Amino acid sequence: MMPSNDLFAKACGELGVSPSSHVVLYDTHGVFSSPRALFMFRTFGHEKSSIVNGGLPRWADEGLPVDTEPPTKPEPTSYQPPTFHSEAIRSYEDVVANSAFDPKTSIKVELLLDARSRGRYQGTDPEPRPGLSSGHIPNSISLPFNLFLQKNVSSEGIEYTNILPPAEIRRVLEDTIGQEELEDLVNGQRSVITSCGSGMTAGVLWLGLQLLGAKRVALYDEVCGICSSHTFVVSRKN
Template sequence: MTDTPFVTPAWLAAHLDAPGLVVVDGSYYLSTMGRDAEAEFREGHIPGAIRFDIDAVRDEGSDLPHMLPTPEVFAARVGEMGIGDGMQIVVYDGAGLFSAPRVWWTFETFGASDVSILEGGFPAWKAAGLPVEEGPARPRAKRSFTPRVDHSAVADLADVRRALETGSAQVVDARPADRFAGRAPEPRPGVRSGHMPGAYNVPFAEIVQDGRLADADTIRAALDRAGVDPSRPVITSCGSGVSAAILSLAFEKIGRPARSLYDGSWAEWGTRDDCPVETDDR
C-alpha cells in the first residue's frame, strides 16, 4: 500500500461544482511565519471554499493551542459551515502542505468518510492558472454532521509517557532539528527547549518538497536516518499537533499508518515540570 488521500488541482477544478463536494481552506501559520490566514483567504481562495480555522474549532476549555473540541462542538461547528454526513471534503492550505494534514486528520478522527488533500495546495492551484475568488466565504446551507470518533487516533500525555517508558510505540517528533535538540527556542513563550527522552526526530521539512509530500523512498530514507522502524507502532508529535499530521500522512503513504497523534504535543510536554526534557549540547 502506497496510497494517500490526494487530489490534483485539475481533478478538483473538474469537480468543483459537484453536488456533495465541499472545499475547505485549512490554512494556519505559526507566528514566526508572519502570515495571516484569514486575510489571505479574503484576498483570494478557491471558488466556493470555506474557512476552517483550527484556532476557532477547538477545545475552548484547554489552555493548549487548537486541541480537538468535543464531538458535539465539532459537529455543531462544521454543520454550521455546511459540512454534513456523506459529503466529499477536499482540504488545502496556503503553504502547499503544512496545516491541511491536521484538518484532514481532524475530520477523519471525527468520522468523516471521504476526506482528501489538494496536492500542492493553493500555490499549485494558482500556478495552474485556475480561478480564484475574493472576499469572505459564501454562506452555505446548514447540514447535519454525525460524529463517530476514532479515539485510538488521538494520544494523550499518559499514552505518550507509557510509550516512552515501555517502548510500546515510537514517539516521532516533526519539529525542526534545532528545536528538537534544544539549540533553538520554541516559538511559544514559556515552553522549554529540547525533546522527550527516547523520542525520534523526523523534521517535517525533510518529507515536504515544493509544497508536496515527498515520494515513498524519500520518506523511508528520512525515517531510516532518524532510526525509526516503520514496522513498529508510532505516535506522531510536533510543537502543537499540526506538523505531526504531516508525519501521519507520510506513514500512510508508505503503508504503515501511525497508531495515533499526540494532540498536546510539545506545547503540553514542554510546559510541564513533571515531564522530563533532554537537549543535545553537541
C-alpha cells in the first residue's frame, strides 16, 4: 500500500504540504485509518506529523468548530522526493522467512503481532474479502487492534474510539506477550512486526508501540490472507 517516493512527494505538493509543514491527520471513526497515514508520513521521514486522538467525532463532541464549506484548493508547494526508511517495512519474503521460526527460540526472531479479530486469526470467522485464506501466519501472536482503543459515545449518540494512554497499552501488551518480552521490545532487544489483513489496522498497533517508545517496530505492508494462500502453511484452529 505504500506509494513510491515520487508519488508521495507529488501528492504532498498538490495538497500544499511542504517538508516543514506539521501535518495533522484525523478520520471519522476516531482512531482507525489515521495511524496508517501517520505511519506513511513517518516512514517517508516527515516527522512533523500527528493524529487527532478521537478524530472528527471527538472534536465535534467537545464543541470545537466544524467547517461545513466545500474545501478550497490549496496552493501547491515544492516537495522533493524524500528518503524512504525501508527498515519500517517488512516484505512478503521477510515475513515468510521469519514465520519459519518460533520467537521463543531466539531473540533474533521478529515478533509478529496480528491486529485482526481473534475469530479471523483462529480461522473461525469468515474473511471480509473473497479469496483470502482464513487462519494466521505461523508463529504470529493475536493482538486485535481494538484492544489498544477505548470506545466512546458522543452526546449525539455517535460512537468513536481513541487510543488508550501508554500505561493501559503497556498492560494490554503484558497480558498478551508477557512483561519480559515487552521490555525486550521497548529496549530494542527484539524487533516487532505489526500485521493485519491489508496493512491498515496494523497501524494502530504500530502507533501503540510508538507511544511506549519501542525501538524497532516495522509493519507488514502486504495482504497476509492472499500471501498465505501462496506460500505460508496457514495455521487454523479446527
